[in-house]
Every structure is written in C-alpha cells, then in structure tokens.
C-alpha cells in the first residue's frame with residue numbers, strides 16, 4: 442500500500458454526515474473523532490439539503506430504518522451527489538426483511554454511491570447470491586466473495602468492501618484481500634458500522650481514489666483492532682470496545698505499512 446490518507450484525515454479533519462442507526466450512533470461518532478475526522482449525526486428531513494453543502498462525505502446506514510428516515514436518506518443522498526461529496530452505503534441486515542431489501546434497491550437506484558460496505562451476508566444479498574444470513578450478523582455461506590465484490594462494483598460503478606475475517610475490496614478492475622483483524626470484532630456491535638464511517642472519512646480526503654482510500658481504510662481499521670486485541674482475552678468484549686477507539690487514535694501510518702497483510706488478486 443503506497444497511500445497515506447490517514448495523515449490527510451488528521452490534517453484536514455473532514456466533517457462526516459452520518460444518517461445511522463440508534464444502536465451505534467454514539468460509538469460511530471467517537472470512532473470518527475478518534476481517527477481524526479469530525480462526525481455530525483442527523484436524520485432530520487429539514488436539514489438534509491443543507492448538510493451536504495458543509496460536509497465532506499455522507500454515510501447512509503439502514504440499521505434501524507424508519508419510513509421517515511428513508512425520505513431523509515434520499516434527500517441527503519441526492520444533495521450529496523449534487524455537491525460531489527462521496528456517499529457510502531452500509532446495507533445493515535438487508536437480507537432480514539422485505540422492507541430493508543426494497544429500500545436498499547431504491548437507494549441504489551436513486552443515489553450514486555462512491556462505496557458500499559457490508560458483511561458477506563449483506564453483500565451476497567445485494568448480489569442475489571446464496572447465503573444464510575442471520576439478522577445483522579454474517580451467518581453462513583459458500584459464495585465466492587471476490588466474485589461478488591467484483592460484480593457489485595461493476596454493477597454500481599463504485600468501490601465495494603465486503604468485510605469479514607478477510608476483507609475484500611474491489612472497484613470492478615482492481616481487487617484486494619486484507620488479512621488483518623481480530624475475532625473480537627464480531628463480538629461488539631457497531632464494528633461494521635464504524636468501518637463504513639471510517640471508509641467515509643478516507644473517501645472524504647481522497648474522493649478521486651476510491652479503491653485505495655477504501656483499501657487503506659479497511660487495513661488501518663483492522664490493524665487498530667488487531668493491536669487493541671493483543672493484550673486481551675477472547676471474552677474481554679468490553680475492553681475491546683474501548684481499546685479500539687484508543688488504537689484508532691494512536692495509529693500511525695508506519696504501523697499500517699509494517700503490519701498490513703494485503704494481497705492483490
């Protein structure tokens with residue numbers, strides 16, 4: 442990895458607008474602050490036209506979707522497109538209900554996304570691939586995630602991230618696998634949602650280089666988790682929850698370059 446967009450985040454302190462779920466809003470805001478970005482969380486329809494004008498990226502997360510929030514997402518997404526700021530989609534639990542599937546289809550049709558980030562179950566659902574999803578969790582499946590990432594990236598003309606034990610990043614032309622991380626990640630709620638917001642922060646400072654911005658975002662984030670988990674026992678979920686924030690704040694680019702386990706496929 443040749444980029445150093447982490448330093449750019451710390452220099453530029455991009456403002457990230459998050460329309461997110463009620464479970465993770467506080468954690469995502471703290472994670473963005475730890476990284477060096479600034480969060481603003483809002484779903485009020487009255488300000489969806491105005492916020493994209495002052496923000497550097499928008500992250501749309503459907504985790505606890507309401508009909509009212511859908512209108513806000515469409516309004517903010519279209520305004521973000523007009524202002525040419527990157528928009529990231531996190532299709533949380535999209536396979537769980539008809540409502541989620543219908544809304545994600547509509548968001549993908551009406552908004553131009555720079556990146557879509559989900560776990561294997563969510564991304565398999567978007568690609569109509571076989572997978573046994575389980576609510577917002579990853580569930581089980583055998584589908585080829587490299588192929589799914591590539592297909593979705595070409596279909597939606599954007600960067601696609603499928604996170605998991607191995608993260609897959611594709612823009613439809615380039616594809617990489619990242620083998621960093623820790624088994625503690627899926628033990629805390631919000632770790633995927635925060636990764637989507639972190640992708641938003643990296644894209645905010647490198648909007649023309651989506652693939653490499655997402656690649657650095659996922660690598661940096663997984664390494665912060667790896668370092669946070671190092672002194673912990675597998676059952677120290679609570680310690681990991683806070684240690685991840687500490688390590689996002691302490692992370693530097695030399696650590697990322699030294700510890701990255703990336704293969705270009």
Ligand SMILES: Nc1ncnc2c1ncn2[C@@H]1O[C@H](COP(=O)(O)OP(=O)(O)O)[C@@H](O)[C@H]1O
Pocket residue numbers: 559560561577578579603604605606607608621622623624625626627631632633634636659662663666
């Ligand atoms: N089994 C695992 N081993 C190592 N890292 C993991 C594992 N599962 C998930 N991760 C990491 O957890 C972070 C959040 O991804 P994920 O758990 O897939 O999101 P979600 O919460 O949306 O399901 C990513 O950085 C990913 O690399």
Ligand SMILES: Cc1ncsc1CCOP(=O)(O)O
Pocket residue numbers: 462464465504505533577629630631632633634635
């Ligand atoms: C548990 C839960 N329920 C609705 S949204 C949500 C949070 C999901 O967060 P993540 O995908 O980051 O684990």
Ligand SMILES: [Mg+2]
Pocket residue numbers: 533534559560577633634
């Ligand atoms: Mg998720």
